[in-house]
Every structure is written in C-alpha cells, then in structure tokens.
Amino acid sequence: MTTIQHISTSRRIKDRVVQGLVYLAFALAVVPLVSVLWLVISNGLARFDLEFLTHSMRNIGARDAGGGAYHAIVGTLEQVLLASLISVPIGLLTAIYLVEYGRGGRLSRAISFFVDVMTGVPSVVSGLFILAFWILFLGMPFSGFAGALALSILMMPTVVRSAEEMLRLVPNDLREASYALGVSKWRTIMKVVLPTAFTGIVTGVMLAVARVAGETAPLLLTVFFTDSINNDPFSGPQMGLPLFVFDQAGRPNDTAIDRAWTGALTLILIVMLLNLVARLIAWWRAPARGR
Amino acid sequence: MTTNVRTREGGPATGRSASRRSRGEVPFRYLSTGAGIVLLGIMAAIAVFLISEAVPALQANNGNFLTELIWDPNGGEVFGIAALAFGTVLSSALALVIATPIAVGVALFISHYAPRRLAGPLGYLIDLLAAVPSVVYGLWGVAFLVPLLKEPSVWLNEHLGWFPLFAGEGAIGGKTMLAGGIVLAIMILPIIAAISREVFLQAPKMNEEAALALGATRWEMIRMAVLPFGRPGVISAAMLGLGRAMGETIAVALIFPATFDITFEILTPHANSIAANIANGFGEATPIGRGALIASGLVLFIITLLVNTAARAIINRRKEYARAGA
Amino acid sequence: MSKQIQVSGLHAYYGSHKAIEDVSMTIEPRSITAFIGPSGCGKSTFLRTLNRMHEVIPGARVEGKVLLDGEDLYAPSVEPVSVRRSIGMVFQRPNPFPTMSIYENVAAGLRLNGRVSKSELDGVVEESLKGANLWNEVKDRLNKPGAGLSGGQQQRLCIARAIAVRPQVLLMDEPCSALDPISTLAIEDLMAKLKDEYTIVIVTHNMQQAARVSDRTAFFNLAGQGEPGKVIEMDETSRMFTNPSQKATEDYITGRFG
Numbered sequence: 001m002t003t004i005q006h007i008s009t010s011r012r013i014k015d016r017v018v019q020g021l022v023y024l025a026f027a028l029a030v031v032p033l034v035s036v037l038w039l040v041i042s043n044g045l046a047r048f049d050l051e052f053l054t055h056s057m058r059n060i061g062a063r064d065a066g067g068g069a070y071h072a073i074v075g076t077l078e079q080v081l082l083a084s085l086i087s088v089p090i091g092l093l094t095a096i097y098l099v100e101y102g103r104g105g106r107l108s109r110a111i112s113f114f115v116d117v118m119t120g121v122p123s124v125v126s127g128l129f130i131l132a133f134w135i136l137f138l139g140m141p142f143s144g145f146a147g148a149l150a151l152s153i154l155m156m157p158t159v160v161r162s163a164e165e166m167l168r169l170v171p172n173d174l175r176e177a178s179y180a181l182g183v184s185k186w187r188t189i190m191k192v193v194l195p196t197a198f199t200g201i202v203t204g205v206m207l208a209v210a211r212v213a214g215e216t217a218p219l220l221l222t223v224f225f226t227d228s229i230n231n232d233p234f235s236g237p238q239m240g241l242p243l244f245v246f247d248q249a250g251r252p253n254d255t256a257i258d259r260a261w262t263g264a265l266t267l268i269l270i271v272m273l274l275n276l277v278a279r280l281i282a283w284w285r286a287p288a289r290g291r
Numbered sequence: 292m293t294t295n296v297r298t299r300e301g302g303p304a305t306g307r308s309a310s311r312r313s314r315g316e317v318p319f320r321y322l323s324t325g326a327g328i329v330l331l332g333i334m335a336a337i338a339v340f341l342i343s344e345a346v347p348a349l350q351a352n353n354g355n356f357l358t359e360l361i362w363d364p365n366g367g368e369v370f371g372i373a374a375l376a377f378g379t380v381l382s383s384a385l386a387l388v389i390a391t392p393i394a395v396g397v398a399l400f401i402s403h404y405a406p407r408r409l410a411g412p413l414g415y416l417i418d419l420l421a422a423v424p425s426v427v428y429g430l431w432g433v434a435f436l437v438p439l440l441k442e443p444s445v446w447l448n449e450h451l452g453w454f455p456l457f458a459g460e461g462a463i464g465g466k467t468m469l470a471g472g473i474v475l476a477i478m479i480l481p482i483i484a485a486i487s488r489e490v491f492l493q494a495p496k497m498n499e500e501a502a503l504a505l506g507a508t509r510w511e512m513i514r515m516a517v518l519p520f521g522r523p524g525v526i527s528a529a530m531l532g533l534g535r536a537m538g539e540t541i542a543v544a545l546i547f548p549a550t551f552d553i554t555f556e557i558l559t560p561h562a563n564s565i566a567a568n569i570a571n572g573f574g575e576a577t578p579i580g581r582g583a584l585i586a587s588g589l590v591l592f593i594i595t596l597l598v599n600t601a602a603r604a605i606i607n608r609r610k611e612y613a614r615a616g617a
Numbered sequence: 618m619s620k621q622i623q624v625s626g627l628h629a630y631y632g633s634h635k636a637i638e639d640v641s642m643t644i645e646p647r648s649i650t651a652f653i654g655p656s657g658c659g660k661s662t663f664l665r666t667l668n669r670m671h672e673v674i675p676g677a678r679v680e681g682k683v684l685l686d687g688e689d690l691y692a693p694s695v696e697p698v699s700v701r702r703s704i705g706m707v708f709q710r711p712n713p714f715p716t717m718s719i720y721e722n723v724a725a726g727l728r729l730n731g732r733v734s735k736s737e738l739d740g741v742v743e744e745s746l747k748g749a750n751l752w753n754e755v756k757d758r759l760n761k762p763g764a765g766l767s768g769g770q771q772q773r774l775c776i777a778r779a780i781a782v783r784p785q786v787l788l789m790d791e792p793c794s795a796l797d798p799i800s801t802l803a804i805e806d807l808m809a810k811l812k813d814e815y816t817i818v819i820v821t822h823n824m825q826q827a828a829r830v831s832d833r834t835a836f837f838n839l840a841g842q843g844e845p846g847k848v849i850e851m852d853e854t855s856r857m858f859t860n861p862s863q864k865a866t867e868d869y870i871t872g873r874f875g
Contacts (some may be wrong), residue, residue, distance in 0.1 A: 004702075089326070169611070217570055242424055506729060519717075
C-alpha cells in the first residue's frame, strides 16, 4: 500500500463538474454582453453618419429615412449636466456631513438609512414623483429641467455613497496634522480632506453620470417627446437620447429601427466613454492609495 | 467597495475653542447638515406627492384598485393593480430564478477560479453588463431575443406543456413573459454577481486554508468555508436584484405586449408590469389616467421599498456577524 | 501510522522572491520536531511546503523533494489534496468553521470521504475530542457553534478536527501564539500525548516551548532582508539549547538577537 491515498473518483469528478459549471456560468453571462454590443455596433453603424449627429427629426415623415438625433444628444447632455449640478453639491455635502459631522448620531443614521432607500427607488418612480410634484402640483411645464430633476434624484444616493467612501479613506492623521496647525475644521475639510479624496470623488460622480445618462423612464414622464431641436432646457419639451431610442424602437418601420440602433450605439458610446474615463481616473489614482 | 474603513476617532470637537474657529465654520456645518436634511425631505416628498396626486384618481375609480384586472382609467374610469402587480412579481421572480445561479457561478469564477491576473478585467467585463442602458436591452430584446425564443418556446410548449409555466394554447412565443424575464435576468445579473463576489472574497482565508488542509478539493473547500459564509450576502444580493427587476421599466415596456390578465403561461404573449404600464400608458393618459399611473407607481414604490429594506437588513446583520467573527 | 519525512534540496518561492533556499532534513516519526528562528526566516513557509499548502498562495511554488516514507509528495502523479489528507495542519490562529457546530467541525474532514455511518462518525468525533483533551469540556454542547468556545478550546477543537481524519503527520504553525499561558500549557500537554501516535512538526517563536516539548530542533535564519531563509543547524533539542555548534544559533537562543 502506498503512503498517500488517492482521492476517490467521485470526489474528483464532482470537483471537475463544478468547475465546468462555474466556467459555463461565466460564459453564459458574457454571451448577452457580446451579443448586445455586436448587434448595436453592426446595426448602429448603418446610420452612424454626419446627418444623424447633426440633424433632428423635424419634418421627417413617419416612413422617411434620414433624420437624426442631434436634438436628443443636446437634450441628454444638458439634462445630465443639470442633474449633476443639482445632485453633486447636495450629495457631496451630505457625504461630508455623514463623515465629518454626523458621527453616527441619530440624524446621520437616519440620513444614511434613507440614502440606502433612495438607492432602491425605481427610476420610473423618480419620474412619477417629479411629474406629481413639479408638473402636476406646481403646474410647471414639461421641460429638460424637469427631466434633470428626476435624474438628480437617481444620482444623489450614488454620489453620496461613493463620496462617503472616499472621504473615509482619507487617513485621520492628515486631519489631525491640520488641526494641530490650528486650522479650523471646515478649512481642513476644504483644503486637506477634499483635495485628498478629489480623484476618487470624481470617479464616483462620473460613474453616477454614466448611470443616469442611459435612463429613459424618468425622462419619458418629465421632458415629454419632441422631434425638434430645443436648446433651452427650462422651457418646452426636450428630447433625450435614451428617449429617442425608445421612441424610434416603438415605431413599426425599418428606417425608425435603424435610427433606434444608431441612437443606441451613440448612447452606449457616451456611457462607455464616461465609464472608461472614470475607471482610468480610479486606476491612475490607485497606486497613490497604496493598494 | 470593500476597502477597510478606518474608524474615525479624535478630531477637535467643534466647540472646543471658539477663538480658533474661523468664520466659515458655522455656515459650512449648517450647509452640510442642510444637504442631508434636503435628502430626507426628498424622500418624504416622494411619498407625500405620489399619495396626494394618486388620491383623486383613486376616488374616481369605479373598480376595486387592488383586485381589478382591467386598466381603463382614461375613459371607463375602471382600473386595478392586480394584473400589473402580478406581472411585476412573476417577471422579476423569473428573472431572479434565471439570474441567481448564473450570478453565483460568475462570482465564484472571479473570486476562486479565474487566474488572479485575469480576475480583475473579467470582473470588469461583467460590470459592463450593468453599464448598458436599459433601453438598449429593450431594443435588443425586441429585435433579437424575441425572434430567437420563438422556436424553443414552441418546442417547450409541445413537449413540456403539462408544466403550468409552459402551458398555453394558440399563439406561442413572441413578446412573452419569458423574453422579458430573460432580459431582466441579464440586467440584474451584474449586481447579484458583484455583491456575491465581494462576500465570497471576504470569506476568511484561514477557514479556506483549514478546509484545504483537511484534504478538501476546491469545490469542497468552497462548500465548507465560502458558501456558508457568503449565503446571507448572496440572499441579500438576490433581493436587491429582485428590487431592481421590479422597478425596471423601459426594457420590459418595449417587450411586454401590454395585456391585462393573470396567467402563469410565460410562453404566450401575455405579459405586463406596473412599470411597463406606466411607460406605455403615459402618452395618452387623461388627468385621471395620470393619477391612476401615479397610484400604480406608489404601489411599485412600496413593494420595492419592502424588498430592498429586507435585503439591507440581511446585509447589515451579516456585517455584524462578520465583525463578531473577525 | 506515524511516518518519517525526508526533505532534500528544497527551495520555495513567492513569485520571483525566493523565501527558502536549499533545505534538507529528516523528520523522525513519533517525535516532535520544532522549527525556531526570527520572523520572516521562512520556517512557516517551509512547514507549509510539507503538506503542499504553500502552493495555495497565488504565484507560490516549490522545487525539491519531500519524501513521506520514501514517497515523493511533489511527484507529478500525486495530488495536493491527497497529500493534505495524509498530513494534517493546525494554524496560528484557531480557525474552526464559524457556521458549523463543534460536532460538525470535527466531522468535517471525515465527511469529505463519502458517507460515513452516524454511529461511526459519533465514535470518531468522541475519540478525536478525547484525543485533543477537549471531550470533557464540550461533550454536553456538541451542537453549539465552535466559534463560541474560548481561544484555547478552539485551538484544541482544530487539533481534534485535524486528527479526526487519521493523518500520518501533524504540522503545527505557531499553534499557541494567539493563546494565554494556561491554554498554551494545555496544548503542550496534548502534544506530548499525541507524539506517541503522530509525527509532529511545530513552528514556534517561543524558545522555552521548543525546549519543553520538542525532541529535535531546527534553527532557521536568513542572511538579511530579502534574502532567502536557510536551515542553520538541526540537532537534538537538548544539545541545541545547551551546546549548539553554530554561533548564530547560540546568539539567537540566548536572546542576543531576533
């Protein structure tokens, strides 16, 4: 008899089978990604031309080819920018409160809890809320700004959580060193804590922006539809790129479906670009954090 | 997300020395506290305004909002949430059943199987699934997945029609609950996989080593030391995914055929959900219709709130447990 | 069931870093062999090469031979899993499975090898817990979680878990470093008892412990930071502690460095 007994065949087979299943699961998860990207690129390239990027859908008949998403791209950029202008200050200040001032008190626990709740608010509900509050209750018109309000509700919790995490990563020694020099708390936060956490916070914001840039449901209920260019986000219906895709995809003819694919391609390019930039910032910063 | 957070001690108490305090201190403190309170205010406002705008429509409703199947608030003033809520639950449950096993497999692949050099990039690949906007998934679902599922659906219906989910007469395939469920599954897979991956990576190395030192194979080690530790995390991840699936709107709005009935036949073109109905019904809604949609959104809000809160509770319990075990 | 281990020309690496260099030694059956040496000298790494736990760490690899009664543990046909089945290990920190009861912890290794009848399992659990001097303390709460025990009890539980699968060798990596003196004494008593049946190898930072429990002692040292660890000297414990042949050993033992 040898000293070392071999393990039984059934154990070995079980180990192998599970390994196979785990690899299979990963492959299964990648298949839709590849499929989506492939279809979006191959179908989207057909209309990915100058006209698409520079023209609106004004005066394009129901079955006509041509037309573009310029109005939607402008709309999306404005809405996302406005949403960031609203949600980043509130989100960042809330994170500062939670990390620097709240100290686990009752208010900070309540805020922290509701940030979690807010993370789970379905995007369509945030749209309904702005519809109910801004448009129906206050009587404001459908506008790009209303859409931005809805998007900012979706952005806020993401910004708070990522900024909070980054602020907590700032070593306490830095704060204490600053206090020891007689610098007040708020100036310490402004001059020491925020600059240290800056790139991390930017990464978080970019990821939040990337997330809401692709949201359709809140826009559907707040900016309405338009086929024309509207550069003013504060008055009148505006378009958004995700909304453009939704609209075109719902029209029963091939030229519209082509535009939907190209819109999807443009949207994915914008979102992926934002993601990539965010990751690059994070990656570039990572060694500084000593990982 | 797992970076260890240094607990904060010390720092000057804000009232320690009035002379040291510069003039911006108090306004800044109020500003940041105020931002937090604004956030609380928004959450309260969401509840208040959804309710206040829903009430008039609910009062004008001639049917029972909770049990009525029909959704006709624009002309008939009869509408009920029953069929829509059922669709929301069935489609998300379907998504969960499809996504969870795959997501757990993906998480294990990245945490314990993939070569370490590749684990990061491959994990990023899965995260990319979450970066694809939902409207794109909807487009993909309608243009690619729906035709693709036609034949397998017919086959399932013919051969396994005795199984209630695969039953049905007449039209089989097309814009079905199954197609929507699969698209939802793809959309919630990244979040379930990401959270599960984190908890699997947090499984104590020393327990993994203990299992290996007993002569466990990799799978046996995972079953002994990783899965029991990660189970609560996986459960809460799945529930967060469930909440996500329930609220998902645009993809299913494009796929679901907007029918109003309760059926378990996922291979027939009968499917709808609260969120899809809001997106599809908003365009031609009358004031009562809008109120009715807001009422349905309120129901959706409450359901997802319950699911998410339960998920958070499990996560937090696990955190305490992990701390106690450390 | 106790076996002899012969190591020859063994090198261990973490990636490109060489952690130990050219170690050769013979570990006798039914005895306790202690490894001593300053932190970072590779004694724990070496211990982990004896049951192929070293290679669990990504990038880690081993060159050389480890013979268990003449059979090479690193031969291509030998699986690490079966090696670990034959050579048990106890770790620095007690690591019972937190989700398992005391009973399940002890039974964990046995259950890997297919179905074992309940009565047989009961017998082995009792015997192993008795063997680990823990039975009397836990016999009334076998279904309570193992994590609820004290540190010293947990460590004895881990020893019970390791001996439940009837290994031929028991490796102990600083098993008392996380324990108080009374628990340490209990473990040392246990080791003295176990050596009748097992080949025991223990890594320890505690010189007195090495002197108290071991029959033979190996002193590991490294030439400097980043240099690989080596065996400086190995001998009967009594001689190592009274009359070592190397100056470095004497310096270390008398506390002049490390």
